[in-house]
Amino acid sequence: MCSPALAVAAISAVGSASKISATNKAAEGAQEAAVNKQSAMNIQRMQEMEDVSKKTGMDLTNLKRESLRQQASARVAASESGVSGASTLRNLGNVYMQESFNAGSIVSLSESQVQQIGVQSQADFLSTRSAVNQAESQKTTGAAAALQIGVAAATAYATAGGFAAAPAVTPKVVIPTP
Numbered sequence: 001m002c003s004p005a006l007a008v009a010a011i012s013a014v015g016s017a018s019k020i021s022a023t024n025k026a027a028e029g030a031q032e033a034a035v036n037k038q039s040a041m042n043i044q045r046m047q048e049m050e051d052v053s054k055k056t057g058m059d060l061t062n063l064k065r066e067s068l069r070q071q072a073s074a075r076v077a078a079s080e081s082g083v084s085g086a087s088t089l090r091n092l093g094n095v096y097m098q099e100s101f102n103a104g105s106i107v108s109l110s111e112s113q114v115q116q117i118g119v120q121s122q123a124d125f126l127s128t129r130s131a132v133n134q135a136e137s138q139k140t141t142g143a144a145a146a147l148q149i150g151v152a153a154a155t156a157y158a159t160a161g162g163f164a165a166a167p168a169v170t171p172k173v174v175i176p177t178p
Contacts, residue, residue, distance in 0.1 A: 005160035012156030016149045020140045027135040034131035041124040048117050056110035060103060067099035 074095055078088040140148060 005157050008160040009153040009157035013149050013153035016152035017145075020145050020148060024139045024141070027138040030135035030138075031132045034128045034135070038124060038128040041128075042121070045117055045121045045124070049114055052110055052113045052117070056106060059106045063099060063102050063106065067095060070095045070098075 071092060074088070074091045078084065078091070
């Protein structure tokens with residue numbers, strides 16, 4: 001049969017170990033949640049990049065259609081008026097030049113949006129890294145866990161009178177005889 005102080009110490013040690021285990025599991029859950037959130041954010045950022053790419057393609061297609069309409073209008077106007085030469089070429093050149101400027105603006109805007117998505121993706125990663133590191137810092141493992149369990153058991157043992165119940169040792173004094 002074990003002493004009550006020893007039983008209290010054992011219960012305290014088990015309770016401390018359970019608390020450490022629960023804290024570690026909660027931290028691991030937080031880390032897993034952060035990683036899952038990062039995966040979802042990665043999917044969202046990829047979708048945003050695809051949307052920008054699709055929009056850029058549509059804008060460039062619409063620009064090309066409009067440019068072709070303007071070229072056709074310039075050719076029809078030139079042929080109906082009977083004018084040829086530098087004026088007609090200048091009008092067509094202007095249409096081509098405006099198309100190039102507008103296409104450059106569309107592509108530049110697209111590149112800027114993709115770059116912004118990249119910056120947001122980096123911020124997502126850093127946020128996730130921070131959350132994982134914070135959860136990791138809340139874990140107790142190895143020697144620290146053993147020490148906490150031992151201290152809890154020793155404190156409970158002492159509180160329950162375990163150390164006071166130890167038999168008193170009286171030194172035996174031997175007096176030498178001459």
